[in-house]
Amino acid sequence: MTSAHAQWLSRILVLLSPITLLPVASCGTNNGPDQPTVAEALLACELITKGDLGGLGASSEDPYETCAAQCVAASECEALELLVCGGDSNTTDLIDACYLNCLEPQGHACGGQLFPPKYVCDGYDDCMDKSDEANCPADFACDDGELIPPAYRCDQELDCEDGSDEVGCPTATTFTCANGELIPASFKCNFTPDCEDGSDEASELGCAQLTCPQ
16 A cells, blocks of 8 residues: 555545444435444455454544445445555545535535535645635644644644644544554554554554455
């Protein structure tokens, strides 16, 4: 798995929630309390092993995240394999299609497409005219002077190069790597090696493992 692919997997943290998400009206046939989670779908397709999902177990109250999760979980095994095992050029296709499928009229429109509110003021220019990043709240200033979107503050991801966006956060907890390095606890078992020695993803910790075909 490439570094870019590993970084992309962090985008679907909430989609791998083992917690059954509440149905959302805009999801159509993907609705229902019996709808499997993405984690359950990946297990059924033998794409991950049973184990701890760490920070991937966080659920969301965001209806767009919930709807997208249900949409992804309803996908065929072939599509799910491309999602978690495919090359960097096609890993976002399914999730992006599901987000667009779940959009309601209040989604941000540009270039003939609709984007969910989560894409607005997230620090990335999704619209060609950059309108999704216009009139956004003031950036958060890292201790080293770097500026990041305010939503990145205390999100349990190290967005500042110096890590200052996660300093002093009320819910922050840490995991101690085998080499003594400290990382946010939610980074353990998230399919991305955040410790320099990779110890946060060790099978000995009970972490679920990807089983992509070689």
